[in-house]
Amino acid sequence: MxxxxxxxxxxxxxxxxxxxxxxxxxxxxxxxxxxxxxxxxxxxxxxxxxxxxxxxxxxxxxxxxxxxxxxxxxxxxxxxxxxxxxxxxxxxxxxxxxxxxxxxxxxxxxxxxxxxxxxxxxxxxxxxxxxCGESFGTTLKPFTLESEKWQIGQGALAEDHQYIHTKNHIQIYNAGSFEINPRMHELKITIQTYSQGGFKLTNRTTGEMFKFNDNERLYDTDTVIIDGTKIYKNGIRSGRLTNLGLISLAPGINEIDIDNVSRVKTAWDFRFLYK
Incomplete structure (x- = not known):
């Protein structure tokens, strides 16, 4: 070759x-x-x-x-x-x-x-x-060799890790060598949920917490996006409706909780970083 x-x-x-x-x-x-x-x-x-x-x-x-x-x-x-x-x-x-x-x-x-x-x-x-190097594919791309975005040795192919979830208590796996810091790296978290009054997103592994205001009712048709350091609700900048907290991802398994919701769907899109 x-x-x-x-x-x-x-x-x-x-x-x-x-x-x-x-x-x-x-x-x-x-x-x-x-x-x-x-x-x-x-x-x-x-x-x-x-x-x-x-x-x-x-x-x-x-x-x-x-x-x-x-x-x-x-x-x-x-x-x-x-x-x-x-x-x-x-x-x-x-x-x-x-x-x-x-x-x-x-x-x-x-x-x-x-x-x-x-x-x-x-x-x-x-x-x-x-x-550092960055994974050519992001976590929302298929983890297959056939996709031509992944290779053996990246730590992403051996296990069936998921990055779209519909549960309140989930695990997000960072296969890279570095922490994913949204102040410096690509990290897009999309949340669709039904809540009578806000919600709380916590990474128990890092101790970080993002909170959407308690007086804000959310419906299944609402979409909250944390894109790096920018926060949107239905496409409109909405940092004032939150505690402005950010969620980073440590290498390995991250234990994530989404509280004060009855239904929820989250998607986690980022690249792994390698030494």
């Missing part, structure tokens, strides 16, 4: 980069995670005080052979690549080697490493700005 890289731009345009430019691929893939040590040293004390490390941006590399007929033609091809690679906004890198994970990145370097008159060897390096 020939390694292939596609770029997924902000307008969802997909650019089959290696298919267009690479005669042969020499190297393609991400490098190891980079941890930043945040331990603190104080004067007149031994050692350091421990603090959580954080994951920094890490390199993603493509090295390939470009077949060109002359130095002039090489300059033309390089200009074409500059137009594609250097964008104001970051875009995603997706390979056929790890089809279930993609990486949000900015190009950081492009070098012509070899040139013999007709063949150029080029090395491109990106910086993966989030410090």
């Amino acid at each position: 020939k390694p292939q890289l596609e770029l997924i731009m902000n307008n969802n345009q997909r650019v089959p980069f290696t298919e267009i430019y690479a005669k042969d691929v020499i190297d393609l893939g991400r490098e190891a995670p980079i941890l930043k040590n945040n331990d603190v040293e104080f004067a007149y004390t031994d050692g350091e005080t421990e603090a959580d490390a954080n994951f920094q941006a890490f390199p993603f590399v493509l090295e390939f052979v470009l077949e060109v007929g002359s130095w002039v033609f090489l300059q033309t091809k390089l200009q074409e690549m500059y137009e594609v690679l250097y964008q104001r906004k970051a875009y995603y890198l997706h390979t056929n080697l790890m089809p279930g994970i993609f990486y949000k990145a900015r190009v950081s370097d492009l070098q012509l490493t070899k040139w013999n008159g007709s063949i150029a060897q080029i090395k491109i390096e990106w910086s993966v700005i989030k410090g």
Whole structure:
């Protein structure tokens, strides 16, 4: 299998980069995670005080052979690549080697490493700005290899985890390595419920609670959406009707309670994050 890289731009345009430019691929893939040590040293004390490390941006590399007929033609091809690679906004890198994970990145370097008159060897390096990979599919997409959005090793295929529920007490499984924090990551929770006066959504695993006001009656036709940090009722921004609490998802099983409702349907849509 020939390694292939596609770029997924902000307008969802997909650019089959290696298919267009690479005669042969020499190297393609991400490098190891980079941890930043945040331990603190104080004067007149031994050692350091421990603090959580954080994951920094890490390199993603493509090295390939470009077949060109002359130095002039090489300059033309390089200009074409500059137009594609250097964008104001970051875009995603997706390979056929790890089809279930993609990486949000900015190009950081492009070098012509070899040139013999007709063949150029080029090395491109990106910086993966989030410090992690993201699942190519979201939790509301089918967890099958046939969907071409998941792969073995993502922790999502072995068990039959559900992300649409009609019960008050449920489990939401985060198969990734990182907490899903709605202040930073994609997380969309959709709630349709019948309630005489508001409701309370609690993640007992993290201790977080979202509350819709007690004096707000909700019907089966009403839809409440927590989309990142934005809260909507029937498409209208409605944060003032809530306690403005947000729900994050720890790695592994999250125990969720929905209280003060007689009927409820919830949908949880997010991507898993990987080291």
